[in-house]
Amino acid sequence: MGNNSGVSLEDLCACESHHWYRKFMTECPSGMLTFYEFKKFFGLKNLTPASNAYVQCMFSTFDMNNDGFIDFMEYVAALSLVLKGEVKQKLRWYFKLYDVDGSGCIDREELLLIIKSIRAINGKTDEMSAEDFSNMVFDKIDTNGDGELSYEEFMDGIQNDEELLTTLTESMDLTHIVEKIEAERTDQ
Template sequence: MGAKESLTGDGPAPEMHHYYSKFMRECPSGQLSLHEFKKLLDLQGLHPQGDMYIKRVFDIFDLNQDGFIDFLEFIAAINLVIRGKIDQKLKWYFKLYDADGNGCIDKKELLNIFTAIQAINGYTSTSPEEFTDMVFQKVDVNNDGQLTLEEFITGVEKDEGLMELITKTFDLSNVLKVIQSGRRHSI
C-alpha cells in the first residue's frame, strides 16, 4: 500500500513523471544537444561571451561528457537547482568558474565567466573587474592568485555579502522556470 500511495500522492514519483514527460516532449530523442538546450532556454544568438557561458553550463550538466544531456543528467541538474544545499551549489559554481579544469580558479577564469554572465542577464551593479578583485581579495587567503575549492567554499560561506552576490548572479531559477513550464520556441 505504501508504494501505491507514493505514486498517487505528492511524492517523488509524480514529480519525476512530470519532468520526464516535459523532457520527452521537448526532446523526443531522449538526448538534449547544446543547440536544443539553447533553444529550450531561448538563448540563441547571444554575444560570444554569453554563448561561452551557456556552453559551460551545458558541459557541466553533461556529466558523462557525451555531448548530450540525457534524462538522468537533466534530473541531476534540476535537483541541484531545487534542492541543492549551499555547499553543493558552491561546488557547482567552482566547477563552472574553473574553465580549464585544473582544480583552481584564476582571475582570468573568473573575469571571463562573470563577463559572460553579464552578457546574458545585463547585471551591471558590479563590473567584472570589480567582482573578480573583490572575490580574490576576500577569498584568496594565501594570496597566490588562485582559488582552490576549499578556499572558495570557506571564503564565500564566511562572507554573507559575497554569498548573496554569487547566489543572485549565478541563480539558475530562470532556467528551472523555463524547464518547468516546458516553453518551446521555434527556430
C-alpha cells in the same frame, strides 16, 4: 529559490516529474540533449561568444558522464542540484563551472569571463562592474595571494562571507528558467 509565481521546489516532486519529462522529450525526442538543443531548451539565443562559452561550460558540468549529451537523469540531477541542493553542493558545482580550463583552480580571467557571461545571459547590470566584483572576490578569499583560487580557498572564502555567498547564489538563480518551463506547461 524565489516563489514569485506559484512555482516552488515541490514542482520537482514526483507529482510534477511527468511534466518535466514531457517537456524534456518534446524538446529532445531522442532523449539525449545536445548543446544546440540545450540552448534552445532554455531559450538562450543570440549569445555573445563569451556567453556562449559560459553556456558550453554549464552544459559540460551537467553532462556528468562526458558523452556530449545530457540525458533525462542528468537533467533532473542538474535541476535538483541547482534548485534544491545544499550550499556546499552548489558551491562545488559553481567551482567546477568557474574552473573553465579544468586546472583545479580559478584564476581572475576565468572568474571575470563567467561573471560577465552570467550577467549577459540574465540581462542584469549591477552597480559594481564585473572587473571590480572579480577583484573583490580575489581580495577577500585568495588567502595565499597567488592570483588563483584553490578549491579550499573558494569553499571556505565564499561560505565565510555572507555578501559573496548571497551574490553568487543570486547570480546563479535559475528561477526564471523554471518559471518559463512551468508557463509553457500551463499554456498547453
